[in-house]
Amino acid sequence: MDAARPYILFCAGEDSGDILGESAVRAARELGFDVRGSGGERMRHAGLFPVVPFDELPVSGFGDVLPRISRFRKYFEIFRGALRDPHCKAFVAIDYPGMNLRLMAEADRVSKPTFTIAPPQIWAWKPGRGALFARRRVAVLFDFEARAYERCGAHATRLRHPFADALTGMSAVPQRVPGRVLLLPGSRISQARRNAPAFLALAGDFVRKGMHPIGVASRPSLVPEFQKLFGDICDVHPAPADSRAREELFASAALAISAPGSATLENIRVAGAVTRLIDPVEAALAEWIEARGGNPFMEIAVPDASLRLIQACGRLLRTEQDRGVITLLDRRLVTQRYGKAILNALPPFRREIS
Helix, strand or coil: CCCCCCEEEEEECCHHHHHHHHHHHHHHHHCCCEEEEECCHHHHHHCEEECCCHHHCCCCCHHHHHHHHHHHHHHHHHHHHHHHCCCEEEEEEECCHHHHHHHHHHHHHCCCCEEEECCCCHHHCCCCHHHHHCCCEEEECCHHHHHHHHHCCCEEEECCCHHHHHHCCCCCCCCCCCCEEEEECCCCHHHHHHHHHHHHHHHHHHHHCCCEEEEEECCHHHHHHHHHHHCCCCEEEECCCCHHHHHHHHHCCCEEEECCCCHHHHHCCCCEEECCCCCHHHHHHHHHHHHCCCCHHHHHHHHHHHHHHHHHHHHHCCCCCCCCCCCCCCCHHHHCHHHHHHHHCCCCCCCCCC
């Protein structure tokens, strides 16, 4: 890469961001810019030159972040140095708000324009926080997101998700393979390791019932680790990079079981379940809040449940033409005060309460 050429800096820290960022990298290259930053195989194949190791960026909860805090500080300084380079002409943030909100502030300090793809769900934020995006340019997936950002003074445009393109022109729905079960323990190595005992037990149960479990890694670099964890009891395959092949894999399964946050969950169109295991650091934080007279349920569990519900709804619907049913089987959503707050944080879906 020519160090003297103008470039655009990208930051994607999750597999889902890599999917969304691929076309943006290609567009920047077509405009004559080099592209540097962080991204997975899709973005690198499209022309991104990595400045930090992408595989070390995906995290899940405090338990992942704390042991890596010095490493993340190092990566942040690398990004900050790239933003201060006079050859850097703009910054593109893709999801990953823990890092990207800070980098956007750094870009402001050096007068570099920013553009955000899949920005945070500000309709679930406290009033006033949306001002962080005033006068910024964002690309969102739904009209209601655009309206929410425009109310905060942002310039919002609609983004077509690659999954929608994968569905366009499909000649037929793939035939389901009897007994095929997809196991998705997580798109982060540390998450998959924590979830391994539960998923190994599930795989063993399925094998004993004559079914065929398959461990699915969201990217090829995870396959060796997945083979160490699950290879003795089931096959392990990477999720296809091509969106259409990815959709065909999921459509062929009778069942899929996924850990929350797995990027491959976006394309599931089969019966599925989402598992949630306890993070020991979050448990320690709950004890600390309780010892100081706080309420861990209201301060940790309820906000976390609200955010995860919003994210799950977003994975069901990817275009304005998509339709689906979200079934919530917890009566506390209508009988408890906090339940109303969780429901009101959702997009304006039609509700049927029985």
